[in-house]
Every structure is written in C-alpha cells, then in structure tokens.
Amino acid sequence: MSGQWDETYDVVVGGTGVAALAAAVTAADAGMTVIMLESTDRWGGSSAMSGGGLWLPNNPLMARDGVSDSRDEALTYLEATVGDAGRATSRARKEAFVDGVAGFVNLAERLGVRFARAADYPDYYPELPGGKIGRAIEVEPFDVHTIGEWWATSRGQDGLPAPVKTDDFWLLSRAWSTPGGMARGAKVVARVLGTLLRRQKAVGMGAAITSSLLQVALRLGVEVRLSSPIIELVTEEGRVTGVRTSRGGTTRTIAAARGVVLCGGGFDHNVEWRERYQGVTGAASSGSTGNVGSAIEVAMKVGAAVDLMEDAWWGGSVPSPTPDGSAMFLVSERSMPHSIIVDGGGNRFANESESYVDLGHHMFQHFNLVPGTCWMITDVRHTHRYLRSYAMDPRSVKAMESAGIMVKAPTLAALAGRIRVDAGVLTATVDRFNGFCRAGIDHDSARGNSAYDRYYGDPLVRPNPNLGTIEKGPFAAVQVVPGDLGTKGGLLSDEYARVLRDDGSVIEGLYVSGNNSASVMGHTYPGPGSTLGPAAVFGYIAARHIATS
Ligand SMILES: Cc1cc2nc3c(=O)[nH]c(=O)nc-3n(C[C@H](O)[C@H](O)[C@H](O)COP(=O)(O)OP(=O)(O)OC[C@H]3O[C@@H](n4cnc5c(N)ncnc54)[C@H](O)[C@@H]3O)c2cc1C
Incomplete structure (x- = not known):
C-alpha cells in the first residue's frame, strides 16, 4: 500500500463528537499529527446537542472541593449497577474507565478547558453500594467567538443559544414556583446579561464542551474536515494502516501511521439496523441525524466484533x-x-x-x-x-x-x-x-x-x-x-480501547470510543453523563495507548 497514500497523518480520527475530540486533543498534545474526518457538513454530533454532563467518578474537581470518593467506591458502584453485561463491561474496562478519569480531566484543564461540578446531581442509584451525589462535571459556558467561523457549522446551534448549564436545569424546571428555582433563574439571567455586556456569544452544555475542545484541537494543529466520511478501512497483514474517505465524489486514501480511532457515534437513525438488532420500528431518537452506524460497519468489514447492539440510551x-x-x-x-x-x-x-x-x-x-x-x-x-x-x-x-x-x-x-x-x-x-x-x-x-x-x-x-x-x-x-439519546451497542473493545475480533484478538491499529463502541455501562446508566464520561475517557485512553506504543 505504501506509495499510494494521498496524505499521511499519525492518527486519523473518525467523527467530531466528544469521543473524537478527546482522542484528537490527547494525540495532538502528545506531539502526533491528527486529522478528524466528519461524515456530515456539521461537526459536533449528538455531543454538541447534548446536556454536556460527564459522569466521572473520583474526579479531581471532587477532590479539590473536599468531596469524598475513591477508586474502590467507584468500582463498587459500577459493579452494583452495570454488573456483568458481557465483554464490554469487563472488570478491566471498568478499571480503565475509573483510572482514566483524572488523566483526561487534568489534560483538558492543562490545555485550557474550564470544568465545573454539578454538585447536587445524584448518581442514578445513589442508595446502591458506592453511590454518591455530585460526581458529574460539565464545561463552563464558553464564548464561541473564539472558534470563529467554526461555530456556523456546529450542531450546537440546534441547542439553547445561551450560557445555561446542565446544573441549572433541575432548578430552572421549577423557576417560577420555588425560591430555589427563582434564585437560580435570576443567576442565569445575570449570567446571560454579563456575557452580553462583555460582547461574548456564550453557550453552555454540549455546545460548550465541544466548542471548548475544538478550540484546543485547532490550536494544537488538528486538521478538521467536514463532509468526509470514513467509507473503508485499509488493512495490511491484518493491521489497520489507514482509511478511505470520500468528499464531493472524490475518494482519498489517508495513511494513519500510528492508528485510527473510530468515534463515529451510534446507529440512531439507521432504520434497518434498529429493526434488525433491536426489533423496534420508529424509535424516536434525539441523536444526531449523522449517526447511521457507518463507522461501525467499516470495522465489521475488517472482522471487528460487535456487542450490546440491542440496547440504546x-x-x-x-x-x-x-x-x-x-x-x-x-x-x-x-x-x-x-x-x-x-x-x-x-x-x-x-x-x-x-x-x-x-x-x-x-x-x-x-x-x-x-x-x-x-x-x-x-x-x-x-x-x-x-x-x-x-x-x-x-x-x-x-x-x-x-x-x-x-x-x-x-x-x-x-x-x-x-x-x-x-x-x-x-x-x-x-x-x-x-x-x-x-x-x-x-x-x-x-x-x-x-x-x-x-x-x-x-x-x-x-x-x-x-x-x-x-x-x-x-x-x-x-x-x-x-x-x-442514541444507541449504545457497537464495536467490542478492550481496556486500551483497541477493537477486538470475535475470538478476542486485537485488530492492531484500530481503536474506538463513544457510541461507536459497545458501552462499558452495559444495559444501564449509572449517573448523569454516563455516555459522555466514558466517551471522553476512552478517547483519551486510545490516544495515550497510541502515543506510548
Ligand atoms: C438532547 C440530548 C441530550 C443529551 N445529554 C447528555 C448528557 O448530558 N450527558 C451524556 O452523557 N449524554 C448525553 N446525551 C447523549 C450523548 O450526547 C451521546 O451519547 C454522545 O454525544 C455520543 O458521543 P460520540 O462522540 O460517541 O458521538 P457523536 O457526538 O454523536 O459524534 C459522532 C460523529 O461521528 C460522525 N460520523 C458518523 N459516521 C461517520 C463516518 N463513517 N465517518 C466520519 N464521521 C462519522 C457523526 O456525523 C457525528 O458527528 C444527550 C443526547 C441528546 C440527543
């Protein structure tokens, strides 16, 4: 295959949601050249349309606030809620997730991402062993002027065009009937006026985390290409060495010298697959319309195993x-x-x-x-x-x-x-x-x-x-x-986010994160942000593994 590449990068990332952005930023920070390929003409995926909450147990913000949590409690809770739902939920993957939290948060903060805690948000089963209140974090409202023309093509535009946080919602939902709600309503109004006075265009939640990570990615030199789906994986002797992507009717072959990270979301809007794997017709998905399972399919064609395809968020x-x-x-x-x-x-x-x-x-x-x-x-x-x-x-x-x-x-x-x-x-x-x-x-x-x-x-x-x-x-x-909110079944992967075959062997050079993968959360949703949390952490884990291999 060498000599036939149109372009070469160290890492090729499929998708532009939180999983993809976490992988791209981590890889670029480690000194690798990175390209992100997005299938649609808008970047950000469901992540940009979302509430933006990340469930990250035992995270550094909790430690800074003096809120107790530990690796053991997080794992105890994951066992109590997720249990054994097959290989995607193996003990090794649960441990990798919990152990990767601090690495992702510390890296993102070092690169300028500003997180805040949703301090009152309980785990979804707080009474179970290891359950807690306040494990979720989100990105502070973000001024999208700082990403210039990229805001025009963000899927975050479909969300609330205001600096509202996911932590505001529980109180805003009763803003005109309870004192706590009214006080939070006033705080949000003050925040909106403050950003307007500073001539900022601030957004919150999913738009904030994706824009904030994109800003870092662009600053680190990551190339982002829209309307460029990954349509095929290139393999040499069983190893994934690159991708084929098409744009405007032209196919290009891009070498991934170190690895490919698939973060192309779920199959939310693939009607045939939803019927085939889930037996549902007409499920009303709020996920991004770009999520049709094509990045799962390209990996299945090179022998990747899938799991949890029957489930969704x-x-x-x-x-x-x-x-x-x-x-x-x-x-x-x-x-x-x-x-x-x-x-x-x-x-x-x-x-x-x-x-x-x-x-x-x-x-x-x-x-x-x-x-x-x-x-x-x-x-x-x-x-x-x-x-x-x-x-x-x-x-x-x-x-x-x-x-x-x-x-x-x-x-x-x-x-x-x-x-x-x-x-x-x-x-x-x-x-x-x-x-x-x-x-x-x-x-x-x-x-x-x-x-x-x-x-x-x-x-x-x-x-x-x-x-x-x-x-x-x-x-x-x-x-x-x-x-x-999207599907949660997809490519089976190990604790390093490496894609696996049915027999458990690793497809060298191929990694996965987010809804493109079979979720470490199995059939459940342990706490607020249980999709974005692991999406970010396994994106980070994939890029770190590539960087250190
Ligand atoms: C309204 C709403 C609120 C939500 N709130 C929360 C929340 O607060 N916390 C939480 O944890 N979760 C939340 N979710 C769920 C969460 O948004 C998704 O689970 C998460 O965004 C998935 O992230 P991802 O990076 O895997 O995929 P996405 O963010 O969906 O990104 C996938 C991207 O890949 C692109 N793509 C697809 N195929 C290809 C291909 N072949 N080549 C290249 N690119 C491709 C897609 O177009 C898309 O842009 C919410 C979802 C919705 C809809």
Missing part, C-alpha cells in the same frame, strides 16, 4: 408533530408532581421519576417490544408551575394539539374520551395515585423513594416532592413514546 420522548422533527426527550417533566404516565389502558406501569434508561426499558417490557402509546397525564398545577421543554414554543404546542399529540380537557373523564382511554379506569388510576400522594408513599412504583427521583421534584410539595395529586383541571395529556 432509552427514555420516554414526546413525538415530534412534524415528520422531520426530532423527538423531545423527557427528563424533569415526568418526575415533577401532579403528573403520571399511563398506558393505553389507563394504568400506570412504572415509577415516572426513575432514570430515563429504566423508564425506556420498562416501556419496552410493558409493551413487549411493540411501542404502544402512553400518555403523561397532568393537572393544571403541572402546566403552570413547571418547565415543560416540549411546550416552550407556542407554534410547536399548536402543531402538537393539531396532531393529537397534546390534548386538553376540563375534566378527567373528558380527557379520557379524547385520548380513547376508558374513563372509569383512568379515574380509578388517578384516585389510587392521589391516595399515595396524600400519604407520601407510592405503593405501586416507589416513586420519590430515591434521592435521584427527588432531584427533579418540587420540595414545596409534601410529604413526597414527586407525588402531587391530579385533581385540578383543566387536565392535559401528552403522548409518550419510547425514545433515546
């Missing part, structure tokens, strides 16, 4: 009123009081405040893999007191009402009629739930028992901040369908 979503719009993922709304989720028969079937991955799994179990229609039923206090992300744009509300996705009625019986649910069953469900609310104990689903549930609750609602009666009209129902 599930959660309940409100379907979009327009065929091309993306689903609206529900986080705080379903957890707040004065709301329940019922199936088409009018019955509750899960703890509405549980983590989104659990709710997604429960929806599938309940519907036996056939997505059925569920409804979130709310009373007027939910409508007036809490932030409902799906109802922020009046035009979207109108479209949802016209499409029958959102329905309102003065009485529960009338609402039941409009959503074709037996009025007697719905009324009985609500009466039973209201009894739980008054007692403060949900005897059916234990809603509000965990600190995780209560994080997205209303402390003014007593005795249980997640349990508020549904009795004041007008009532509303909004459709809930199984949705996801």
Whole structure:
C-alpha cells in the first residue's frame, strides 16, 4: 500500500463528537499529527446537542472541593449497577474507565478547558453500594467567538443559544414556583446579561464542551474536515494502516501511521439496523441525524466484533408533530408532581421519576417490544408551575394539539374520551395515585423513594416532592413514546480501547470510543453523563495507548 497514500497523518480520527475530540486533543498534545474526518457538513454530533454532563467518578474537581470518593467506591458502584453485561463491561474496562478519569480531566484543564461540578446531581442509584451525589462535571459556558467561523457549522446551534448549564436545569424546571428555582433563574439571567455586556456569544452544555475542545484541537494543529466520511478501512497483514474517505465524489486514501480511532457515534437513525438488532420500528431518537452506524460497519468489514447492539440510551420522548422533527426527550417533566404516565389502558406501569434508561426499558417490557402509546397525564398545577421543554414554543404546542399529540380537557373523564382511554379506569388510576400522594408513599412504583427521583421534584410539595395529586383541571395529556439519546451497542473493545475480533484478538491499529463502541455501562446508566464520561475517557485512553506504543 505504501506509495499510494494521498496524505499521511499519525492518527486519523473518525467523527467530531466528544469521543473524537478527546482522542484528537490527547494525540495532538502528545506531539502526533491528527486529522478528524466528519461524515456530515456539521461537526459536533449528538455531543454538541447534548446536556454536556460527564459522569466521572473520583474526579479531581471532587477532590479539590473536599468531596469524598475513591477508586474502590467507584468500582463498587459500577459493579452494583452495570454488573456483568458481557465483554464490554469487563472488570478491566471498568478499571480503565475509573483510572482514566483524572488523566483526561487534568489534560483538558492543562490545555485550557474550564470544568465545573454539578454538585447536587445524584448518581442514578445513589442508595446502591458506592453511590454518591455530585460526581458529574460539565464545561463552563464558553464564548464561541473564539472558534470563529467554526461555530456556523456546529450542531450546537440546534441547542439553547445561551450560557445555561446542565446544573441549572433541575432548578430552572421549577423557576417560577420555588425560591430555589427563582434564585437560580435570576443567576442565569445575570449570567446571560454579563456575557452580553462583555460582547461574548456564550453557550453552555454540549455546545460548550465541544466548542471548548475544538478550540484546543485547532490550536494544537488538528486538521478538521467536514463532509468526509470514513467509507473503508485499509488493512495490511491484518493491521489497520489507514482509511478511505470520500468528499464531493472524490475518494482519498489517508495513511494513519500510528492508528485510527473510530468515534463515529451510534446507529440512531439507521432504520434497518434498529429493526434488525433491536426489533423496534420508529424509535424516536434525539441523536444526531449523522449517526447511521457507518463507522461501525467499516470495522465489521475488517472482522471487528460487535456487542450490546440491542440496547440504546432509552427514555420516554414526546413525538415530534412534524415528520422531520426530532423527538423531545423527557427528563424533569415526568418526575415533577401532579403528573403520571399511563398506558393505553389507563394504568400506570412504572415509577415516572426513575432514570430515563429504566423508564425506556420498562416501556419496552410493558409493551413487549411493540411501542404502544402512553400518555403523561397532568393537572393544571403541572402546566403552570413547571418547565415543560416540549411546550416552550407556542407554534410547536399548536402543531402538537393539531396532531393529537397534546390534548386538553376540563375534566378527567373528558380527557379520557379524547385520548380513547376508558374513563372509569383512568379515574380509578388517578384516585389510587392521589391516595399515595396524600400519604407520601407510592405503593405501586416507589416513586420519590430515591434521592435521584427527588432531584427533579418540587420540595414545596409534601410529604413526597414527586407525588402531587391530579385533581385540578383543566387536565392535559401528552403522548409518550419510547425514545433515546442514541444507541449504545457497537464495536467490542478492550481496556486500551483497541477493537477486538470475535475470538478476542486485537485488530492492531484500530481503536474506538463513544457510541461507536459497545458501552462499558452495559444495559444501564449509572449517573448523569454516563455516555459522555466514558466517551471522553476512552478517547483519551486510545490516544495515550497510541502515543506510548
Ligand atoms: C438532547 C440530548 C441530550 C443529551 N445529554 C447528555 C448528557 O448530558 N450527558 C451524556 O452523557 N449524554 C448525553 N446525551 C447523549 C450523548 O450526547 C451521546 O451519547 C454522545 O454525544 C455520543 O458521543 P460520540 O462522540 O460517541 O458521538 P457523536 O457526538 O454523536 O459524534 C459522532 C460523529 O461521528 C460522525 N460520523 C458518523 N459516521 C461517520 C463516518 N463513517 N465517518 C466520519 N464521521 C462519522 C457523526 O456525523 C457525528 O458527528 C444527550 C443526547 C441528546 C440527543
């Protein structure tokens, strides 16, 4: 193959999300030449559209704040939550993740990335052994003027164009009904005004982490090329030595002298694969439309094994009123009081405040893999007191009402009629739930028992901040369908992020991170940022392994 290359770099990275940026920055910092190839005409992937939270147990910011955590506690918690879900979740990979946290954070901070803790955000099972509150971090709001024209092609443009942090959301979700919410609302307004006065264009969350890492990458000389998918891996005697990429109808062959790191995301929008591997049709993914599994496929063609393909970062979503719009993922709304989720028969079937991955799994179990229609039923206090992300744009509300996705009625019986649910069953469900609310104990689903549930609750609602009666009209129902933040199955890799064959042997020269890989988190979601945390750390681990091999 030598002599036939169009270009040569030490490291070729596929994708431009957090996994890819972490790998690229680490490799460039180690003195290697790096090119990032992005398949679409916009960079950042789902990472740029995301909440930007990274679950990084035992991280250096916790130590600086005097918050106790340890390698042992982190691993104990990972065993308790993830357990054994196959080779992707091996003890060696769990240890590599926990051990890589400090290295990634310290490197990023040294290069100028500014992190902050989401100090109050609990692990999603904080009561399990090793569980804690405050392990997630995020990047401080970032002035995108500093990346110049690159902001115009960021997928972060689809997010909130303001310096809002993921740590703000739990309080903003009740900004006009609780003192804590109002105080945080005022703080956010002050932050917005401050950045405007400084003539900054500051963004937060996923847009902040991707822009911040991109700025570092550009400064370190990383070449970033859009509309340039990796369409094939080049191998020589079983080792991956480069890639083929196409741009504007022209194919180029790029040598990767030290290694290729695939970070091309999941197969969120590959309808055929989702049906084949997951048995779902029409799953409403909020992930980036560029994530179609092509970077998984190129590696499968050179013998890579895949795992966890049946799973995704599930959660309940409100379907979009327009065929091309993306689903609206529900986080705080379903957890707040004065709301329940019922199936088409009018019955509750899960703890509405549980983590989104659990709710997604429960929806599938309940519907036996056939997505059925569920409804979130709310009373007027939910409508007036809490932030409902799906109802922020009046035009979207109108479209949802016209499409029958959102329905309102003065009485529960009338609402039941409009959503074709037996009025007697719905009324009985609500009466039973209201009894739980008054007692403060949900005897059916234990809603509000965990600190995780209560994080997205209303402390003014007593005795249980997640349990508020549904009795004041007008009532509303909004459709809930199984949705996801992306898929979590992909290439099988070892503790150095090296891609493996089915027989466990290493494909030399090929590495993977993020949703392109089978997740170290297995079938669960241990804490806030459980996709971006490992994506960043295994990107870092891959580049360090390349640098030191
Ligand atoms: C609304 C929303 C909020 C979320 N919030 C959080 C959160 O707060 N914390 C968290 O941990 N997770 C969150 N997630 C999930 C998280 O964003 C994703 O799991 C994560 O971004 C995946 O990162 P990645 O680097 O693997 O892939 P991505 O960021 O999706 O990047 C993959 C990139 O690869 C490109 N690509 C695909 N195929 C190829 C190819 N063949 N060649 C070259 N490039 C290719 C894609 O176009 C894309 O740009 C959220 C997701 C959404 C949608």
